[in-house]
Amino acid sequence: MSRNIRVEQIEQTPIEQQQIELVERKGIGHPDSIADGIAEAISRALCKAYIEECGVYLHHNTDQGEIVAGESIPHFGGGRVVRPIYALLTGRATKSFDGINIPADTIAVEAARAYVRGIIPIMNMEGDIIVDCRMGSGSTDLRDVFKACGGSAMMRANDTSFGIGHAPFSETESLVKGVSDYIDDVYRPRNPAIGTDVKVMGLRDTDAITLTLAVAMVDRYLTDIGEYVETVNRLRESIEEIAPQFTSRKVHVDVNTADDITAGSVFLTVNGTSAEMGDDGSVGRGNRCNGLITPGRPMSMEATSGKNPINHIGKIYNLLATEVANTCVAEVEGIEEIYIRLLSQIGHPIDQPLVASAQVIPKPGYDMSKIMPGVEAVIDTGLADIASVTERVIRGELKTF
16 A cells, blocks of 8 residues: 655745744753653553563553652752652553453552662652552553554554654754753763753854753752852853854853842752752653754644553654654755654554655755655655564663653
């Protein structure tokens, strides 16, 4: 069966030529990202358990979790959490199959606690967080859809939904993502006073970029307000130094702009996350699967994290659309920007979308008729190999936020 692939040229101002561009990223310790990370960790753990116990992947969706903020009393040299963070694990999971009982709730709690321990190793897992599992079982109709079509191995879509991806990243998008990754991978390991809750907001106004960072600082690694200020200033200077790796535009960096140094009111935390002191989090309220929040681009409202990676379109099509968009830019000459939109119909094979749409802004001087065949081929190949998305998600090779 031929896939319904549509490629069209669109007439709009490319993002790099627009006057104003906004880009945001919520770091791994932001409450919304914690919720996303927990949801995805549970899904992966369930998939592994299902294969080990039953030999097949079973129906589940764990994309409805919540982080309810606790209360803390941070203090230079070390404060304490006085009311723990509350992590509510909800969603649906298969708990029995062919006479085999699967301890899905226990698996979920263990996966959630292991994930939080991994991203915030300084947290007291016994006293600073409560993990409560309230997962139910899936509806019969959705469990029935969680089967291959006829005698084929291709899964059927569990929802009528869509996924969206775009490429390439603009300089501002690359900068925001690059700064966040730099802090996580390079800067924090050498500077433990920098918490994992780091939000990066980028504004490009013509050719000037302003980065506004909210950085939770860890109290036990700072002796006083003077060291706090010094640490914030060093971080700002380091970001300004690496910014030219991502853009030739002028970059201005502000960090913790709500601080009132004179009054001693600063972004100080016990564990490096605002989840301990008043900031709640929800799955799907943060980064899209490309790691960013981009209000100047088309985006799906679906939460990618926690949805099952076997037939849930809200996960698979968002990941695939993003990957296909990047492949098109890498392999097809002449693309200024491309937007991929994949739409499913519930119950139909996931490799046969109702439509696979590509909207292209060609580079000046390039003929759209020469671009179209290459884009169609990339989309067709991606859909034909859609089952690989499942395995790569379970192995942790594809990020969902």
